[in-house]
Amino acid sequence: MTEAGYNFGYLDENTKRMIRRALLQAVALPGYQVPFGSREMPLPYGWGTGGIQVTASIIGADDTLKVIDQGADDTTNAVSIRRFFNRVTGVATTDRTAEATIIQTRHRVPEMTLREGQVLVYQVPMPEPLFRLEPRVAETKRMHALADYGLMHVKLYEDIARHGAVTTSYNYPVLVNRRYLMSPSPIPAFDNPKLDRMPALQLFGAGREKRIYAVPPYTEVKSLDFEDHPFKPARADAACVICGSRASYLDELIVDDGGKRHFVCSDTDYCASRPPLQEAAE
């Protein structure tokens, strides 16, 4: 049952139409940031207002929604966004990646390979990948128009010259369809390869910065690198203490005053769907 007094999906129909038009342009321009009239939402910027507006504009009564925050379904941000959509749309929600038709995410891509018919909606704090190198919006617009991304290559080169390797471990810049430089949002670089030729549609919403962008299905997404320094996604060299996975992305936990460390899967649904380690093994 939806909350009385709200339109389906919270946003009014004019706003949805405006966002829907921006989404269609975004899909036709893979990786290009389309400006849109971001609305004030009932939670502050930084809590996923861009992703929520994208989800609100695409969601329908038949959808099943999953929301994750750093891979987990049970964190504050994920729980409150899921409850919000349950109240303003009444759609079914789920923790299971396989059952969801729309997955809104903050800072992770699910471990399970997504399929056609699913839509992955990213919450994006800063859509402009060149922002730390060139703060002027007028200038970055021109750089995107000219596909002039030398500045980013110099930054990666300087990392290698100073540290021997690229030190960016999250929000690692990608080139979409060999044309636009794009921020994949602050997902770990470990997740970057999953964006490449993903069968699901990927939509990105930045509420404060008022930008929407997209990666259509089966589109080439290449992490920037050099021939002699190929892109290497990093992962903690450990196994999950709950399920024993050596393939998933891990969170590090400090579990006592002595600094003892445990690693657990960041993707809670992936971890829960695997058989737990036997007690005796510990």
Added chain:
Amino acid sequence: MISAGFADPAQDSQRSFRAVLEAISRPGRIFALPPLAEPPAPLRGALASVLLTLADADTPVWLDAAAPLDWLRFHCGCPVVAQPGAARFVVATGAMPALAGLARGTEEEPHLAATLLLQVASLRAGEGWRLTGPGIEREHRLAVAGLPADFLAQWAANAAGFPRGVDIVLCAGDSLACLPRTVRIEEAG
């Protein structure tokens, strides 16, 4: 007498939009829209639904038929312009206007391009053109009846200007397929 639009605007426009979003994400695949009770002639169901879903006071529309103008103004409230080059949505039920004459955005703001909503005689999947590009795993096949003879030449010129360029929504009856400017089209062979 102005015929009805969507029976349930919030739900019906969402269903139509998801079909268009899927169609532009998977170029050349044909998607069926929920039938519209009374599309105003000569508009058929899919084209009328797309207008109800996307057009409003912010989007100048150009139309090659006079009959649905009252319907369009009443339901969408959109400005109707005299030149296709000034429109955000270009609606053609007869001859296709030249793609080169439509708004194609700028290098810095390619999202200011027009979308051509073109009503064609028929769409058939699995035969005809070979489509490749973003959104397509290997290739999609699409046969379209009712396009000008020089369409592929016009399309090649449109695609060559990327990121500038026009996107096309091909509508036939209650079904549609999209050609975003990224898609490459080869003649069947």
